[in-house]
Amino acid sequence: PLRWKEMNIPRVQDYYDLLGVSRDATTREIRRGFKKLALTMHPDKNPVNPSAHDRFLQVNRAYEVLKDEDLRKKYDKYGEKGLDEQQGGRYESWSYYRYDFGIYDDDLEIITLDSGDFEAAVNSGEIWFINFYFPRCSHCHQLAPTWREFAKEMDGVIRIGAVNCGDNNHLCRRRGINSYPSLFVFRAGQKPEKFNDERSKDELVRFSMKLITTSIAQLWQGNVFSEIESAFSSGLGWLITFCSDTGGKTFSVRACVCACLLTQDGLVKVGWMDCTTDEQLCHSFQVTGGATALFPPGSSLDKHGSVLWLNTLDSKEIYTQVINHLPDLELLTTDSFERKLAHHRWLVSFTFGDRHSASNEYKKLQALLRNDHIQVGRVNCITDSDLCQPLYIHKPCVAVFKGLGIHDFEIHHGKDVLYNIVGFAKDSVRAHVTTLRPDNFPSDRKEPWLVDFFAPWCPPCRALLPELRKASIQLAGQMKFGTLDCTIHHSLCSVYNIQAYPTTVIFNGSSVHEYEGQHSADGILEFIQDLVNPTVVILDPPSFTDRVKANGQIWAVDFYAPWCGPCQALMPEWRRMARLLSGQVLVGSVDCQRFQAFCQGQGVRSYPEIRLYHSQQSYNGWNRDAHSLRSWALSSLPRASVDLTPETFKSQVLSGRDHWVLDFYAPWCGPCQHFAPEFEILARILKGEVRSGKVDCQTHHQTCQSAGITAYPTVRFYPYQGTRRKLLNPQNKTFVSDKEMSVSQNLKLLQFNFITYSVRSWSPYNIYIYIHIYICIFYLINCYCPKCQTVCRSRFLNERICWFCFRKIKNFGS
Template sequence: MTISIVVSTEPLLYSILSSYSMVQCIAVLMMLLSALTLHEVTSETNFYDLLNIKKDADNREIRKAFKQLALKMHPDKNPDDPGAHDRFLKLNRAYEVLKDEDLRKKYDEFGEEGLKDDFRGGSKYESWKFYQQNFGIYDDDQEIITLGKSDFEQSVANTKDIWFINFYSAHCGHCHELAPTWREVAIQLEGVVRIGAVNCEDDWMLCRQQGIRSYPSLAFYPRAEKYQGARTVDALVKAALRELKVKAHVLTSIGSEATVGDSSKPWVITYCTDDGGDCLDKTACLKLAAILEGLVNVGSVDCTRYPAICEKHGALASQTVFYSSTPIDESAKSHSTVIHSLSPKEIASKVLHKLPEDTLLDADSFNVEREKLSKRQGLPWLIHFVNNQESTQIELKKLPAMLSGTINVGKIDCQVSESICNEIKVHKFPTFAIFKHGGGYEIHYGRVSAHDVAAFARDCSQTRVKVLGPADFPDPVQLGQQLWFVDFFAPWCPPCMRLLPEFRKASKLFTDGTEVRFGTVDCTTHGNLCDQMGIGVIPPLFFTMAPPLTSSKAAMTQSPSWSLFSWCSNDICQDVLDPPVIALTDIDFELKISGKSSKELWFVDFYTPWCPPCMQMMSEWRRFAKKLKGKHNVNVASIDCQAYVNTCRQQGVSSYPTMRLYPVGWVGTSQQAEFQGWYRNVQSFLAWAQDYLPTKVISLANHNFRKKVLSSREPWIIDFYANWCGPCQQFASEYEKVAEKMEGVVNVGRIDCAVYSICSQAYIQGYPTLRFYRGSSTHQDQDIFGIDIRYTGHAQDTIDDLNLKLSQYKIASRKDEL
């Protein structure tokens, strides 16, 4: 790259440079050159540009874009191009980063500089054939919803919707063999049951939390029960239909349509004669009833057995009829519609077209309803914003039935009520917003399907979160009398979208009587406000505290009145009100660290605010602190070396961040151990800390496993782990909680499978694996395979499963025996 700077032709630049010495001029020009070079590198290596995607692309769009480019740019397809390998490595690195939400957040915040400590991947890639045949198995199948760790909780775990989910791996041959069958199942069950797919290579932690240990694994939700039957289309469809709670009615007498089903709902009835016409079978009726659940009654009549009904209804041949009213008399028949189809999906679509539209609100009626809500009167409103009453997804007509009795559903035409849409900042269509008691509202940013919008409306109608704008700053947010948590976000930012449901969860911790408020600011809509608030990185969380607080918890919170907290986990309020990391001053360090007793263990992060790696690491250090929270005499702290220079110099700290521990058995700073790990993340910190932490977990080996565990009459839980396994390291602190909670009830042990061969004898195939051994009731050893305990990574889940096993096998507590 050649850069020419001609000073003589630019008077302004010349006037600036003329006031500097030659050395200063060279320094300024070098800075300009450096900035221009950085800009060139950044523009050339921008990961979004490399993949030709927008910043708000989801994982499915990222995979599709990468696959399309991989098939063109792969070195296997360009054998004569010496630069093909290097170009593909850049492409592969971009994909590996953007598909991972945590890495993507760091890249969005800090660019490639932010990846230095956490990412060494992207240097290996698969063959061209793999990308052509095996990569992104279900990305082109619209009937199959590809799920990641963020939307699994929102769309699956937090709803009562029936899901049938395929957990697979792209490198699994059986997964590819099942794929055509799974696609056909999805087609046959579209609209009946939600069909999903999770790539366990991309979301391995999600799969482990769901107890997935082999591929492909199929499971029904919300029961979270694995399917163990045959894997044919017919068997899978039948199994899914058995999960349905709806009913297709069989009509056996004249007028029975008025006594079965919901008398307030229309009817779809299929009449079956022996003429071979359009008559739906039992399975098709059940599918139709599921698609139209809550909207329409579905029934069938066998005209050969009950001819009087068919004659009364005027059905002289096999046909399917939609009746908009009941009972089915001459008036109802005059407004009926015969539907010529045997497809439940097609029939449902035609029925939905016949159903009335949502309540159309104008500006006046909408303001009347908002006024009621501000006084906590009436039901919340889900508003569907459209443009010129354009046709929308017909499926969205299900919303009134899905939310019946709890939330009103209405529609606003932005061409008619432009002022309302401008106030709400509606820029795209369709847009959904929930207006709730107290006068606040929230906007839906997820998938636009009836199920997802309904789940959003149910969840948000119960939260304390409201949309904020410039009118809310500085008063009431900064100058009011309440405690405010404010999330500044952008809809294109995946970590922001993952934060929103967690933020709503946090708001539910507080009742209406507390002086705590939650708000969101969309920085794409209110860019000037975000600039004024100094929002440089999203999603940040602001916490504001007014001086006259009545909450005892809030009163414990340190000033200043306006502080910035990065998001770290779902118990956000506790993090702010009771910080897990102790902030040290010069005096604190002298008293608490230099003056520590031999019974205390301290971990200290020496950092500076101007150090990007320090800022990147803060959330990981906070997560590390939370893992150790509650442990007796164990403390995690940090000290700002810009504010407290003398202390850091006295401790010989010369680079940032520096993490040190001051162990048990030593007084003050006389003994210390510095973190030397390559990765600065919670797993690495836990692995570093493990040897210094007090433990109730018993370490086992080949020579004592049989005697201590298999021959024991007492129950044991064993964690089979590997010392190189990240999830194992992360689970160690949770497992310690299990040991503390179950002390005197179950012996808690662990064995390192990277060292001891007994793990292979126990047929351990993945790490960590938890096994329960209930105790030998005879003089013979127990089975080495034990009983599986479902691994989720959370102590309480493990404890719950253990207690269930103890109850099942009627094992008394060792405390009781004593």
């Protein structure tokens, strides 16, 4: 066993070295490396060592950072300085790491999926049966031995996977997983199907076999030759089992599994022939007893060696021999490469002489990609080096050519497994991402380009690539997307001072912008939207003096330094906050590396420094997400709502002549505090049309009780209908979701004294829109619209809404 003296872990050490993994380690390898250390170094196993706790904290910290895609990127780019905002300090017990951690990491037949490869797997076209589990769930541990046996039984027939919902909480929540274990089957293009039967191996196998659409044909004198000829003309061979009087029962079991393995991938047709009833027919195939043979397209008994006779009854051995005997992918040469790829989409495997272990699996690609109209071929870079060198292909890889010639292609950098390659191919042909080289790099910048500088060994880089494809589809025709491999094109990356991976840069004419944000398509789209319509004002000393200090408006200002890791982490949230505050608070930023003397003059001593002007109030909150920052900024604005007492509630709301929207709250209520700035937004946008008020139900309990308030916060709209509104036993309509609201339904609301909106699902803007619709309908029914009066009633009665008001609402919503 490892001893502390032998470990000799220094106080500061590279996280990868600490866990004993390489920088391109997968999440699974990181888990296994950490578990090995956890079982030997845990303080529970070293109770007499006073430094055990601190040493294991460092190991645990390394694991927590490297398992998280975003934290791992920050660490790779900035080191530990970029992680100052991420606090560690706790770990699990030794028994947790021994018995609960990484349940299926050592099972080769079970593929542990995480957020980075889940979508590619379930959309690959293969059938996936996935176990969503939680490490501390006792039922999950009870199922584990059965799940392992089931995985071995179905290996090669369908894919068996597992998702740790402790490590992939967002993925599980997005998929609606709310109990453990949850077993789901995923088939591309179909709704996931949950397994609800007994969790035994036999039931799991029986359920799985029902999912597989396979056809085992019985061949006889009347159909055998037409069936074989038809399959040969389609490029498919036949696997035929000749059953003697003793082989029928054996065949029924092994043929089913073999058919599943071969026909679901569209590789061959599978059939059987009863030699007890069609003895003469079997003799014509030179069979006198039980046998199994593969007849490839164009084969004949007269051609020596063209028929493969199989001497095994094991279904997996049959499968392996059939796969080995199938024709290889079409070989593309210098003479045919450019011609064939000019107008058709191709997935091409580039090899360097020796066939690698995945070559036989690649034979399935043609069938799996047939419906996507993607042809599959291979290039031998040893014999056709003149083909590979101009494309900068120096090692085995897979690339998708998009039907626009040989220069528009994308190289696959994910796992070299079939489901990943299939998912990549389907995504790549729809996307607009190109693998860049020196000869096609956008140096002239005539068009806007997003270029991702990356290294294939970098896991965050690989995780970003599918997000780039999604973003390129959204921005098709507006911006071009490319990727540059810095392990191959060192000098070109050096020209642009690329020091960390991935570095994503947007080139737009003379402007160059580096993307710092979440590795997601939405994050990229938001960043580009900000470049087109900036929400954050870039301030320098003169503009700060003229705009922030002089004009009397409220400003939120971020003082930052480009080299500061936490500053970079804040940037996307700062831009998102600016969009949320649009029209209410002005948002700016100052680069303190560029204007160091100015920042020092403003008393800025650390970064990032966030302030509100004119109060010069600094943000001291721990959470620097967009919503927390927004709530802080809104708290500085003058209130647009008024506080109501029992007397003003009766005189102004119930007896007054104004429309009112009220927030019933309690000071001790957390959701009420969270909703308070939202209500102020609603009050501000309704100002002048609907009055807004707040009722403190702790101070004025009797008023809230009389109004029927049973939960906090509660938002109610009290429309004025020309009559006195009642407090006791009022007629009320409650809307839980904005999906319930429509123009026609609003007509029925006129009978109610007030309308309640559930703040859990209603945003201030939704409430605003439907309050406006209500008021417009009221004016219409009563022939009173200050803009169009009775004209809209006679002309737009069928629409059930005043057209002037409707247009106003529609414009607001857009």
